[in-house]
Amino acid sequence: MNRTKIGLFSLAFGSAALVLHPNGGVAADAHADKAAANSSLTRWWESLKGLPDWSGAWGLDDQSFRKTVSDSTGRDPNDPPLTPAYAALRAGNGAANNGQGPPGGVETNSVNCIPDGMPGIMTAPFAFEFILSPGRLTILPENNEVRRIYTDGRPHPDDPDPTYEGNSIGHWEGQTLVVDTIGMLPQAELFVGLHVTEHTHVVERIFRRDAQTMQIDTTVTDPAIFTSPWHYTRTYKRADAGMIEYVCEQNNRDRNGKVNLAPPP
């Protein structure tokens, strides 16, 4: 075995390498050790050490989803603290949800298979995966939206192109990831029936509350929508059935609020 092969071996296993010393003895090869410690592969795994275990699939629990519905329908007129203009928008939406609205229902993003976007996606009744990799958290909601949250120290771009999920950066405070999101499209949903603006700012504190619970404490700020910053806490339980495919375009018979009753072939 030549030194190159041994070096690769030690790199792959990340341990101190024993190599044949040139004079015939066996000795630790300081160069191989250093190479392993500095290799990108080693740094990759090292950077994950000490991060919490967020593996598995997590779904908004019943209590938290009821809050989503309440937010949307305005059961509590003071939560969230909406400006008069947005309170009026929600009132119309709430009436529709109580079965008294327009025949086609409230126009939502998802009825036309458009992403909910941020922050609404995080309170939708899907399961989520939280994938930690070096310098990044990837949140995968079951409906195929993707949130990429960079934790490598980069700042927000000065002028990000607006997107449904916005631009997200995060940093760790102990076992809590603090995520800052800006740059959403005005088509992104706050929750069903209300949309964000280009100035909406979302801060999330994501952490594992206990073995069965993930928690996200969220603050949404936007003077056009809220009279004061909107704080809310939502909890997510293990979704025992795991992630289940949800392809909205598969058989969407509800597009544009009109039900397609053409029988299947």
Next chain:
Amino acid sequence: MKTVNLNRLLVLCLLGAGAGPASAHHSFAMFDMSKTLTLAGTVTNFEWTNPHSWLWVQVPDGKGGSQLWGLEGQAPGEMIRHGWTRHSINVGDKISVQIHPLKDGELGGSFGTVTLADGTVLTAGMAIGTPPPGAPPPSQEKTP
């Protein structure tokens, strides 16, 4: 009468697992949630699809003919988390099903409880936190 869903439902409630009593997809304002009809007929198709499952039932009209109803259910993910499988209902099954009909009078609706010929009861829709009798209609729980 066998209630397939109940044990699973209990477990789900205890764990607080599952995603909630709602469609992920849309408001239910297109359905008349104040009205519940019970249809009896034969299943011609059970579309185990996203964003919604669809149950197709040929319902005798009492005049020697029959009408095909298209009934919207939850997404498979939501139904799986409430104990359903894609084999829970099969083509040819004789069922009775409770629905909230479409407001526009077409032969469609949103389906809830399904009872199979052998008495098996399948609970759909607002499974977690099913409101007690006399509670307001579940439309509020089925919003997004």
